[in-house]
Amino acid sequence: MAQQVIFLGTNPNDGTGESLRGAGSAINNMMTELYALLSDTINAGAVAYDHATTVGRIQLAIDAAVLLGKSRVFVPAQYLPYDASLVTFNNGVQMVREGGNSAVDEVISYGAEGVFFPATPTVDATASIQAALNTGRNVDLVGLTYSAHGLTTPTQDQVLYSSQGMGRIVKNANGDLFTTTGDGFQVRNVEFRGESPTPSFTGHNVVSTGARFSMTNCGSRYAYGRAVKATGDRVQIIGSQEIYQTADQTVNGYDIEIGVSGTATLYHQLYGIYSGQGSITEYGGIKFIDTGSATVLGGQFGKLTISSGTSPAGVNGGMTVGVRILGATTIGLSGANLTNNQFGPVAIVVNADISGVRMDESNTYQNGCTITNNGNLNNVIVRGLETGGLMSLRFGDDASLATLIIEPNTGFWEFPKSIRVGNLQCYRMETVAGTDGGQLLVNGQDRVQLENLTASKDILHQLAAGTGSHRFFTNGGTEALKVDHSTTAGQTRLLLYDVDNATLERVTVGIADSGGAGFKVLRIPN
Numbered sequence: 001m002a003q004q005v006i007f008l009g010t011n012p013n014d015g016t017g018e019s020l021r022g023a024g025s026a027i028n029n030m031m032t033e034l035y036a037l038l039s040d041t042i043n044a045g046a047v048a049y050d051h052a053t054t055v056g057r058i059q060l061a062i063d064a065a066v067l068l069g070k071s072r073v074f075v076p077a078q079y080l081p082y083d084a085s086l087v088t089f090n091n092g093v094q095m096v097r098e099g100g101n102s103a104v105d106e107v108i109s110y111g112a113e114g115v116f117f118p119a120t121p122t123v124d125a126t127a128s129i130q131a132a133l134n135t136g137r138n139v140d141l142v143g144l145t146y147s148a149h150g151l152t153t154p155t156q157d158q159v160l161y162s163s164q165g166m167g168r169i170v171k172n173a174n175g176d177l178f179t180t181t182g183d184g185f186q187v188r189n190v191e192f193r194g195e196s197p198t199p200s201f202t203g204h205n206v207v208s209t210g211a212r213f214s215m216t217n218c219g220s221r222y223a224y225g226r227a228v229k230a231t232g233d234r235v236q237i238i239g240s241q242e243i244y245q246t247a248d249q250t251v252n253g254y255d256i257e258i259g260v261s262g263t264a265t266l267y268h269q270l271y272g273i274y275s276g277q278g279s280i281t282e283y284g285g286i287k288f289i290d291t292g293s294a295t296v297l298g299g300q301f302g303k304l305t306i307s308s309g310t311s312p313a314g315v316n317g318g319m320t321v322g323v324r325i326l327g328a329t330t331i332g333l334s335g336a337n338l339t340n341n342q343f344g345p346v347a348i349v350v351n352a353d354i355s356g357v358r359m360d361e362s363n364t365y366q367n368g369c370t371i372t373n374n375g376n377l378n379n380v381i382v383r384g385l386e387t388g389g390l391m392s393l394r395f396g397d398d399a400s401l402a403t404l405i406i407e408p409n410t411g412f413w414e415f416p417k418s419i420r421v422g423n424l425q426c427y428r429m430e431t432v433a434g435t436d437g438g439q440l441l442v443n444g445q446d447r448v449q450l451e452n453l454t455a456s457k458d459i460l461h462q463l464a465a466g467t468g469s470h471r472f473f474t475n476g477g478t479e480a481l482k483v484d485h486s487t488t489a490g491q492t493r494l495l496l497y498d499v500d501n502a503t504l505e506r507v508t509v510g511i512a513d514s515g516g517a518g519f520k521v522l523r524i525p526n
Helices: 020-039 054-068 126-134
Strands: 041-043 072-075 094-097 145-148 151-153 159-161 167-171 178-180 186-188 190-193 206-208 214-223 228-230 236-246 256-259 269-274 285-289 295-301 303-307 319-321 329-331 337-339 347-350 370-373 380-384 391-395 403-406 426-430 436-442 448-452 459-463 470-473 479-483 491-498 503-509
Touching: 041 054, 054 072, 126 145, 126 151, 256 269, 285 295, 295 303, 370 380
Parallel strands: 041 072, 072 094, 145 167, 151 178, 159 186, 167 190, 178 206, 186 214, 190 214, 206 228, 214 236, 228 256, 236 269, 256 285, 269 295, 285 303, 295 319, 303 329, 319 337, 329 347, 347 370
Antiparallel strands: 380 391, 391 403, 426 436, 436 448, 448 459, 459 470, 470 479, 479 491, 491 503
């Protein structure tokens, strides 16, 4: 019911209060709503039921509502809580408690006994919570903590939430604590818990098989199996009012598992997820199976495993951005993109046959972190290896020899291996004015040549293929010197430009002592 408060004015008779007509309208509206509610409600506290026990009068009121076509049963506060396992509810009849909210189904109205956290609930509320879920309407935990097990709902677009602070459900038996199979099921402000940090009750905490399952500002901890396991499309987990944590510290233990082998599920979103605690942070973590275009943004967790089941069409490694990852990272689907992440001293492995992986230099790696690329060489892996006053970028995994070193003070770039350019490609050099001054290129005849670009683009030096001769030119383009591979007796391998004859002449050698004792004359033709 929407309460409408009539403004009485600041002071008596000062004329600032609600008008008579306005006040009367507010009263009429409230009375109309009240009449509609009461006329459609059976009161379990009616005198006609005084002969019955608490559970008996609840049952009589429900039966009367069904018989008379009423949609609600009102439960006075003195009859709460009650044993819901002894009541046969009707999904068409809503239970409304005294002082409660008739717009939703509050589990307290169905007899649940909850406690304020951190107190431990001792009364099993399974029947009450299940009865509320069975209505198919939205269910409110009203900020209390309950004990339950084996809760299920197939309803599409239903909401389980807590309106008055975090609501909690603590597992009290083996099996999955909560399972939803309907599409579009939403959980808000609710935490699911195992019975202790070292749980003995088996099963997962939360299981969803429908599409568009979402958890907002929720949590799930002390799980014997998975804290959350979801196999439908477009799973969305946003925010961490509490952590998501499994107690399974084995290599196969994960906090959150998304996807199923053999079916491509797409467009999952995990934002601000925190998992694990204390000594088990490096365990747990997130596992994707045959997913596509999944996004993980922010948060902190243990392992990250992007795995292939059968790799149906549409799957890929998705995007992981701005996350602190403290466990082993395995990339088993192509097209994974990891940026701006912080990796602990962990092993990062790209599996065989995986391609299109992107790990750029925005990621940071704690000492002891290793990267192994067992996939294709087209995986782009770039990371900083800064030491001392040098900046280093390694292209590839730990086995890569491609490390670029940059000296910030001098601007020098140091390459570990040869620099390769294709035919008709070049290295260009600038003048002090910032314009192109020269270039070193391989021309169309597979000749390496150094060119002056400041004026007429003259060739200054050319190394010809085949003969391997070196040719040097003046700025005017005239060949001034040539060194070849002559093996003719009496010749040198040097040709010089004769200014008088304006030709390139071979330098030959005179006979012994022609230049004086112990020397030969070098000469060119007249």
